Amino acid sequence: MYLNTVVFADMGRPKNQLPTLRHHAASGQAFILFNGVTIYLGHAGSAEAAAAYQLILANITSTGEAVILPVENRPKMTVATVAGEYLSNLPKNYPQASGEPKMINLAIRWLLRLQFATIQAESFTPAKFLELRQAWVDAGKSILTINKWHNYVLNLFRWAAMTDRLPASVWHSLQTVPKLKPGRSPAKPPKKVDPVPMADVEAVKAVVSDVIRDLIDLQIFTGMRSGEVLSMTTRQIVDNVYRPEKHKNKWRGHKREIHLGPQARAIIARRSAGLLPDDRLFQMRVDSYTTTIDRACKRAGVAHWHPHQLRHLAGSRVRDNYGLDAAQAFLGHATAKTSEIYAKVKTDLSRQAAEEIG
Numbered sequence: 001m002y003l004n005t006v007v008f009a010d011m012g013r014p015k016n017q018l019p020t021l022r023h024h025a026a027s028g029q030a031f032i033l034f035n036g037v038t039i040y041l042g043h044a045g046s047a048e049a050a051a052a053y054q055l056i057l058a059n060i061t062s063t064g065e066a067v068i069l070p071v072e073n074r075p076k077m078t079v080a081t082v083a084g085e086y087l088s089n090l091p092k093n094y095p096q097a098s099g100e101p102k103m104i105n106l107a108i109r110w111l112l113r114l115q116f117a118t119i120q121a122e123s124f125t126p127a128k129f130l131e132l133r134q135a136w137v138d139a140g141k142s143i144l145t146i147n148k149w150h151n152y153v154l155n156l157f158r159w160a161a162m163t164d165r166l167p168a169s170v171w172h173s174l175q176t177v178p179k180l181k182p183g184r185s186p187a188k189p190p191k192k193v194d195p196v197p198m199a200d201v202e203a204v205k206a207v208v209s210d211v212i213r214d215l216i217d218l219q220i221f222t223g224m225r226s227g228e229v230l231s232m233t234t235r236q237i238v239d240n241v242y243r244p245e246k247h248k249n250k251w252r253g254h255k256r257e258i259h260l261g262p263q264a265r266a267i268i269a270r271r272s273a274g275l276l277p278d279d280r281l282f283q284m285r286v287d288s289y290t291t292t293i294d295r296a297c298k299r300a301g302v303a304h305w306h307p308h309q310l311r312h313l314a315g316s317r318v319r320d321n322y323g324l325d326a327a328q329a330f331l332g333h334a335t336a337k338t339s340e341i342y343a344k345v346k347t348d349l350s351r352q353a354a355e356e357i358g
Contacts, residue, residue, distance in 0.1 A: 018060060021053050029163070032056065034066040042165060043085045048077055079124055080117040082160050083108050089159075100227075102287055107149035108156060110135065121160065122170055129153065129177045136187075143187040147179045195313035196305040203300040204293065212292055214267045215282060216310060221264040223314035223331045226286045226307045228258070232268070235277035240265060259330075 019032035023044040030041045030049035039056070042049035056066050087108060090101040111117060114135060116128060132153070136146045154174060161168040180187050201220070205213050218229050228244050236243055242258040260268065271281040290307055297304045311331065318330045 018057055019066070021049075032066070034060070037066075039066060040164065043163070046081070046085065048081075048165075076120045076122065077160075077165055078118055079111050079121045082121045082165055083111050083117075083156060085165070086156050086159055103148070104152045104155075107152040110149075111153070121157075121166055124157070124170065124174070126173055126177045129174050133177070133180075137185070140188055142190045143180050143182055143185060144190040146187050150177075150179050194309070195316045196309040198313070200297075200300075200302040200305060201310070201313070203302045204296045204305075207299045208292065208296045211282065211284075212289075212296070214271060215284075215289060215307075218264055218267055219307065219310035220314050221261055221267075222258050223311050223318070224258055225311060226289055228256075230280070230282050230284055230286060230289065232281050233278050234268070234272045234275065234281075237268070 019034045021041075022031050022033070023029075024031050024040070030044040030046075030053065032039050032041065032053065034056075041052040041056070060066055087105060090104060110132060114132065116124060116132065119128075133146060133150065136149060141149070154171070157166065157171040157174055160166040161171040182189065201216060205216055208216075215229060218224065219226070222229070222242075224242075228242075231244060232242060236245060237260070240260045242260055244256050244258070268281065272279075275281065293307055294304060315331045
Protein backbone atom coordinates (compact mmCIF):
# COMPACT_ATOMS: atom_id res chain seq x y z
CA MET A 1 0.00 0.00 0.00
CA TYR A 2 1.34 3.29 -1.02
CA LEU A 3 0.64 6.56 0.69
CA ASN A 4 -0.17 9.56 -1.45
CA THR A 5 2.62 12.05 -1.04
CA VAL A 6 1.78 15.69 -1.40
CA VAL A 7 4.69 17.86 -2.39
CA PHE A 8 4.35 21.54 -1.50
CA ALA A 9 6.25 23.87 -3.77
CA ASP A 10 8.46 26.36 -2.03
CA MET A 11 6.56 29.60 -2.52
CA GLY A 12 9.32 31.66 -0.97
CA ARG A 13 8.97 34.04 1.91
CA PRO A 14 6.16 36.57 1.73
CA LYS A 15 7.20 39.83 0.13
CA ASN A 16 8.02 42.57 2.58
CA GLN A 17 5.35 45.23 2.12
CA LEU A 18 7.37 47.91 3.92
CA PRO A 19 9.94 49.64 1.69
CA THR A 20 13.61 49.68 2.58
CA LEU A 21 15.39 52.96 3.10
CA ARG A 22 17.92 53.40 0.31
CA HIS A 23 20.74 55.76 -0.58
CA HIS A 24 20.97 57.52 -3.96
CA ALA A 25 24.73 57.94 -4.33
CA ALA A 26 24.63 60.54 -7.11
CA SER A 27 22.53 63.05 -5.17
CA GLY A 28 23.27 61.97 -1.61
CA GLN A 29 19.54 61.62 -0.97
CA ALA A 30 17.76 58.94 1.05
CA PHE A 31 14.79 57.44 -0.79
CA ILE A 32 12.27 54.57 -0.91
CA LEU A 33 10.54 52.74 -3.73
CA PHE A 34 6.84 52.17 -3.14
CA ASN A 35 4.40 50.89 -5.75
CA GLY A 36 6.86 51.82 -8.49
CA VAL A 37 7.25 55.39 -7.24
CA THR A 38 10.55 56.86 -5.99
CA ILE A 39 10.13 59.06 -2.93
CA TYR A 40 13.07 61.16 -1.75
CA LEU A 41 13.24 61.89 1.96
CA GLY A 42 16.22 64.18 2.43
CA HIS A 43 19.97 63.82 2.88
CA ALA A 44 21.02 60.22 3.54
CA GLY A 45 21.99 59.63 7.14
CA SER A 46 20.37 62.81 8.42
CA ALA A 47 17.90 62.88 11.33
CA GLU A 48 15.36 64.55 9.06
CA ALA A 49 15.48 61.69 6.52
CA ALA A 50 15.15 59.10 9.29
CA ALA A 51 12.14 60.91 10.77
CA ALA A 52 10.46 61.20 7.35
CA TYR A 53 11.06 57.49 6.71
CA GLN A 54 9.47 56.46 10.01
CA LEU A 55 6.48 58.69 9.32
CA ILE A 56 5.94 57.15 5.87
CA LEU A 57 6.25 53.63 7.34
CA ALA A 58 3.56 54.52 9.87
CA ASN A 59 1.32 55.81 7.08
CA ILE A 60 1.82 52.63 5.03
CA THR A 61 1.05 50.45 8.05
CA SER A 62 -2.13 52.33 8.94
CA THR A 63 -3.50 53.29 5.50
CA GLY A 64 -1.56 51.25 2.95
CA GLU A 65 -0.45 54.48 1.28
CA ALA A 66 2.86 56.32 1.36
CA VAL A 67 1.93 59.90 2.06
CA ILE A 68 4.60 62.22 0.62
CA LEU A 69 5.26 64.86 3.18
CA PRO A 70 5.13 68.46 1.86
CA VAL A 71 8.42 70.30 2.34
CA GLU A 72 6.83 72.77 4.74
CA ASN A 73 5.63 69.93 7.00
CA ARG A 74 8.85 67.98 7.15
CA PRO A 75 11.03 67.97 10.28
CA LYS A 76 12.70 71.36 10.68
CA MET A 77 16.41 71.71 10.01
CA THR A 78 18.76 74.10 11.76
CA VAL A 79 21.12 76.41 9.91
CA ALA A 80 24.02 74.31 11.21
CA THR A 81 22.50 71.10 9.79
CA VAL A 82 21.84 72.59 6.36
CA ALA A 83 25.27 74.25 6.24
CA GLY A 84 27.04 71.06 7.30
CA GLU A 85 25.33 68.97 4.63
CA TYR A 86 26.01 71.62 1.99
CA LEU A 87 29.72 71.80 2.83
CA SER A 88 30.06 68.00 2.78
CA ASN A 89 28.70 67.96 -0.79
CA LEU A 90 30.91 70.78 -2.11
CA PRO A 91 33.92 68.70 -3.28
CA LYS A 92 31.69 66.83 -5.74
CA ASN A 93 31.01 70.02 -7.68
CA TYR A 94 34.55 71.37 -8.14
CA PRO A 95 37.73 70.06 -9.80
CA GLN A 96 40.30 68.63 -7.43
CA ALA A 97 42.68 71.53 -7.91
CA SER A 98 40.07 74.21 -7.19
CA GLY A 99 40.52 76.35 -4.11
CA GLU A 100 36.96 77.69 -4.20
CA PRO A 101 35.49 75.12 -1.75
CA LYS A 102 37.91 76.47 0.86
CA MET A 103 36.69 80.03 0.21
CA ILE A 104 33.06 78.89 0.47
CA ASN A 105 33.89 77.18 3.76
CA LEU A 106 35.26 80.46 5.14
CA ALA A 107 32.01 82.27 4.35
CA ILE A 108 29.62 79.57 5.54
CA ARG A 109 31.54 78.99 8.77
CA TRP A 110 30.47 82.46 9.85
CA LEU A 111 26.92 81.11 10.09
CA LEU A 112 28.17 78.48 12.53
CA ARG A 113 30.33 80.82 14.61
CA LEU A 114 27.61 83.42 15.10
CA GLN A 115 24.19 83.08 16.74
CA PHE A 116 22.59 81.70 13.59
CA ALA A 117 23.82 78.09 13.91
CA THR A 118 21.08 76.81 16.20
CA ILE A 119 18.07 78.60 14.72
CA GLN A 120 15.77 76.87 12.25
CA ALA A 121 17.03 77.39 8.71
CA GLU A 122 13.58 78.60 7.67
CA SER A 123 13.97 81.41 10.21
CA PHE A 124 17.07 82.81 8.51
CA THR A 125 15.34 85.93 7.20
CA PRO A 126 16.68 88.84 5.13
CA ALA A 127 17.08 90.78 8.39
CA LYS A 128 19.39 88.07 9.74
CA PHE A 129 21.26 88.05 6.42
CA LEU A 130 21.87 91.78 6.94
CA GLU A 131 23.19 91.02 10.46
CA LEU A 132 25.61 88.49 8.99
CA ARG A 133 26.78 90.96 6.36
CA GLN A 134 27.33 93.63 9.00
CA ALA A 135 29.49 91.16 10.93
CA TRP A 136 31.68 90.83 7.84
CA VAL A 137 31.93 94.61 7.56
CA ASP A 138 32.83 94.92 11.27
CA ALA A 139 35.52 92.26 10.80
CA GLY A 140 37.21 94.46 8.17
CA LYS A 141 36.44 92.34 5.12
CA SER A 142 36.69 94.16 1.80
CA ILE A 143 33.63 94.90 -0.29
CA LEU A 144 34.75 92.37 -2.93
CA THR A 145 35.06 89.63 -0.31
CA ILE A 146 31.70 90.52 1.25
CA ASN A 147 29.90 90.44 -2.09
CA LYS A 148 31.51 87.12 -2.96
CA TRP A 149 30.50 85.66 0.41
CA HIS A 150 27.02 87.10 -0.14
CA ASN A 151 26.75 84.87 -3.22
CA TYR A 152 28.06 81.85 -1.33
CA VAL A 153 25.34 82.16 1.32
CA LEU A 154 22.66 82.56 -1.35
CA ASN A 155 24.00 79.46 -3.09
CA LEU A 156 23.72 77.52 0.17
CA PHE A 157 20.01 78.32 0.51
CA ARG A 158 19.38 77.78 -3.20
CA TRP A 159 20.90 74.30 -2.86
CA ALA A 160 18.75 73.62 0.20
CA ALA A 161 15.64 74.59 -1.77
CA MET A 162 16.76 72.60 -4.83
CA THR A 163 17.25 69.44 -2.74
CA ASP A 164 13.94 69.83 -0.85
CA ARG A 165 15.62 70.59 2.45
CA LEU A 166 13.88 73.97 2.68
CA PRO A 167 10.93 75.67 1.00
CA ALA A 168 12.05 77.72 -2.01
CA SER A 169 10.45 80.78 -0.39
CA VAL A 170 13.40 80.98 2.05
CA TRP A 171 15.87 81.38 -0.80
CA HIS A 172 13.60 83.78 -2.69
CA SER A 173 13.28 86.07 0.34
CA LEU A 174 17.06 86.24 0.84
CA GLN A 175 17.47 87.48 -2.72
CA THR A 176 15.82 90.74 -1.68
CA VAL A 177 19.07 91.68 0.10
CA PRO A 178 21.20 93.65 -2.41
CA LYS A 179 24.96 93.47 -2.63
CA LEU A 180 27.05 96.32 -1.30
CA LYS A 181 27.98 99.05 -3.78
CA PRO A 182 31.46 100.59 -3.94
CA GLY A 183 31.55 104.04 -2.39
CA ARG A 184 28.10 103.60 -0.86
CA SER A 185 28.88 101.33 2.08
CA PRO A 186 31.17 101.32 5.11
CA ALA A 187 32.95 98.20 3.84
CA LYS A 188 36.67 98.44 3.22
CA PRO A 189 37.52 99.08 -0.46
CA PRO A 190 39.31 96.25 -2.25
CA LYS A 191 43.05 96.10 -2.03
CA LYS A 192 44.71 96.90 -5.34
CA VAL A 193 46.63 93.92 -6.69
CA ASP A 194 49.83 95.03 -8.40
CA PRO A 195 52.09 92.88 -10.57
CA VAL A 196 54.80 91.20 -8.52
CA PRO A 197 58.28 92.68 -9.19
CA MET A 198 60.30 90.36 -11.41
CA ALA A 199 63.25 90.57 -9.01
CA ASP A 200 61.08 89.11 -6.23
CA VAL A 201 59.91 86.34 -8.56
CA GLU A 202 63.50 85.38 -9.37
CA ALA A 203 64.38 85.39 -5.67
CA VAL A 204 61.58 82.94 -4.94
CA LYS A 205 62.42 80.72 -7.91
CA ALA A 206 65.91 80.32 -6.44
CA VAL A 207 64.57 78.63 -3.27
CA VAL A 208 61.76 76.41 -4.59
CA SER A 209 61.56 73.04 -6.34
CA ASP A 210 61.61 72.51 -10.10
CA VAL A 211 57.85 71.87 -10.05
CA ILE A 212 57.10 75.24 -8.43
CA ARG A 213 59.50 77.01 -10.80
CA ASP A 214 57.64 75.50 -13.75
CA LEU A 215 54.31 76.62 -12.32
CA ILE A 216 55.61 80.17 -11.84
CA ASP A 217 57.04 80.30 -15.36
CA LEU A 218 53.87 78.92 -16.95
CA GLN A 219 51.79 81.61 -15.28
CA ILE A 220 54.17 84.32 -16.48
CA PHE A 221 54.32 82.93 -20.02
CA THR A 222 50.55 82.43 -20.36
CA GLY A 223 48.74 84.66 -17.84
CA MET A 224 46.84 81.65 -16.52
CA ARG A 225 45.04 81.61 -13.20
CA SER A 226 46.41 79.18 -10.61
CA GLY A 227 43.38 76.91 -10.98
CA GLU A 228 43.80 76.79 -14.76
CA VAL A 229 47.45 75.81 -14.73
CA LEU A 230 46.88 73.22 -11.98
CA SER A 231 44.00 71.65 -13.92
CA MET A 232 45.97 71.30 -17.15
CA THR A 233 46.00 67.97 -19.01
CA THR A 234 47.35 67.26 -22.47
CA ARG A 235 43.92 66.22 -23.74
CA GLN A 236 42.77 69.82 -23.33
CA ILE A 237 45.59 71.11 -25.56
CA VAL A 238 44.99 71.15 -29.31
CA ASP A 239 47.19 72.99 -31.85
CA ASN A 240 49.13 74.70 -29.05
CA VAL A 241 45.95 76.13 -27.52
CA TYR A 242 44.86 75.08 -24.04
CA ARG A 243 41.08 75.13 -23.62
CA PRO A 244 40.26 74.40 -19.97
CA GLU A 245 37.14 72.27 -19.57
CA LYS A 246 36.30 74.25 -16.43
CA HIS A 247 37.10 77.92 -15.97
CA LYS A 248 35.88 80.99 -14.15
CA ASN A 249 33.45 82.29 -16.77
CA LYS A 250 32.23 79.03 -18.31
CA TRP A 251 28.83 79.43 -16.65
CA ARG A 252 28.42 82.69 -18.59
CA GLY A 253 28.93 80.83 -21.87
CA HIS A 254 32.41 82.31 -22.44
CA LYS A 255 35.16 80.31 -24.08
CA ARG A 256 38.66 80.26 -22.61
CA GLU A 257 41.54 79.81 -25.03
CA ILE A 258 45.11 80.04 -23.78
CA HIS A 259 47.75 80.25 -26.51
CA LEU A 260 50.96 78.46 -25.60
CA GLY A 261 54.27 79.94 -26.74
CA PRO A 262 57.49 77.97 -27.24
CA GLN A 263 58.71 78.31 -23.65
CA ALA A 264 55.34 77.22 -22.26
CA ARG A 265 55.25 74.29 -24.69
CA ALA A 266 58.71 73.17 -23.55
CA ILE A 267 57.59 73.06 -19.91
CA ILE A 268 54.41 71.17 -20.80
CA ALA A 269 56.35 68.63 -22.89
CA ARG A 270 58.70 68.00 -19.97
CA ARG A 271 55.92 67.71 -17.40
CA SER A 272 53.68 65.50 -19.54
CA ALA A 273 56.31 62.85 -20.23
CA GLY A 274 54.93 59.46 -19.19
CA LEU A 275 51.48 60.81 -18.32
CA LEU A 276 48.13 59.76 -19.77
CA PRO A 277 46.09 62.38 -21.68
CA ASP A 278 43.76 62.97 -18.70
CA ASP A 279 46.48 63.08 -16.04
CA ARG A 280 47.04 66.52 -14.54
CA LEU A 281 50.53 67.86 -15.18
CA PHE A 282 50.77 69.19 -11.63
CA GLN A 283 49.44 67.17 -8.70
CA MET A 284 48.82 70.10 -6.38
CA ARG A 285 45.90 72.09 -5.00
CA VAL A 286 45.59 75.86 -5.37
CA ASP A 287 45.83 76.45 -1.62
CA SER A 288 48.97 74.29 -1.36
CA TYR A 289 50.58 76.24 -4.20
CA THR A 290 49.71 79.54 -2.53
CA THR A 291 51.11 78.35 0.82
CA THR A 292 54.33 77.19 -0.85
CA ILE A 293 54.86 80.59 -2.46
CA ASP A 294 54.18 82.35 0.85
CA ARG A 295 56.80 80.26 2.66
CA ALA A 296 59.27 80.74 -0.18
CA CYS A 297 58.89 84.52 0.03
CA LYS A 298 59.92 84.35 3.68
CA ARG A 299 62.92 82.14 2.89
CA ALA A 300 63.99 84.43 0.06
CA GLY A 301 63.59 87.54 2.22
CA VAL A 302 61.19 89.32 -0.15
CA ALA A 303 57.77 90.87 0.39
CA HIS A 304 54.87 88.44 0.28
CA TRP A 305 53.26 87.97 -3.11
CA HIS A 306 50.39 85.81 -4.30
CA PRO A 307 50.46 83.54 -7.40
CA HIS A 308 47.62 85.60 -8.87
CA GLN A 309 50.04 88.52 -9.11
CA LEU A 310 51.94 86.52 -11.71
CA ARG A 311 48.86 86.81 -13.91
CA HIS A 312 48.95 90.59 -13.41
CA LEU A 313 52.64 90.57 -14.29
CA ALA A 314 51.96 88.66 -17.51
CA GLY A 315 49.08 90.97 -18.43
CA SER A 316 51.20 94.07 -17.83
CA ARG A 317 54.00 92.77 -20.09
CA VAL A 318 51.55 92.05 -22.91
CA ARG A 319 49.79 95.41 -22.48
CA ASP A 320 53.08 97.32 -22.56
CA ASN A 321 54.28 95.53 -25.69
CA TYR A 322 51.08 94.92 -27.66
CA GLY A 323 48.39 97.19 -26.23
CA LEU A 324 45.24 96.84 -24.17
CA ASP A 325 43.32 94.73 -26.70
CA ALA A 326 46.03 92.08 -26.70
CA ALA A 327 46.18 92.09 -22.89
CA GLN A 328 42.41 91.55 -22.65
CA ALA A 329 42.60 88.63 -25.05
CA PHE A 330 45.73 87.19 -23.42
CA LEU A 331 44.10 87.17 -19.98
CA GLY A 332 40.73 85.93 -21.24
CA HIS A 333 38.80 89.04 -20.24
CA ALA A 334 35.44 89.30 -22.01
CA THR A 335 33.25 92.35 -22.54
CA ALA A 336 29.67 92.68 -23.71
CA LYS A 337 30.74 95.05 -26.52
CA THR A 338 33.05 92.53 -28.19
CA SER A 339 31.88 91.65 -31.71
CA GLU A 340 32.83 88.55 -33.68
CA ILE A 341 35.21 90.59 -35.87
CA TYR A 342 36.81 92.27 -32.88
CA ALA A 343 37.14 88.88 -31.14
CA LYS A 344 39.09 87.59 -34.16
CA VAL A 345 41.50 90.55 -34.02
CA LYS A 346 42.08 89.99 -30.30
CA THR A 347 42.70 86.27 -30.84
CA ASP A 348 45.44 87.05 -33.36
CA LEU A 349 47.03 89.53 -30.95
CA SER A 350 46.91 86.99 -28.14
CA ARG A 351 48.58 84.34 -30.29
CA GLN A 352 51.32 86.77 -31.36
CA ALA A 353 51.99 87.78 -27.76
CA ALA A 354 52.16 84.15 -26.64
CA GLU A 355 54.61 83.22 -29.40
CA GLU A 356 56.94 86.14 -28.67
CA ILE A 357 56.70 86.35 -24.85
CA GLY A 358 55.73 82.86 -23.68
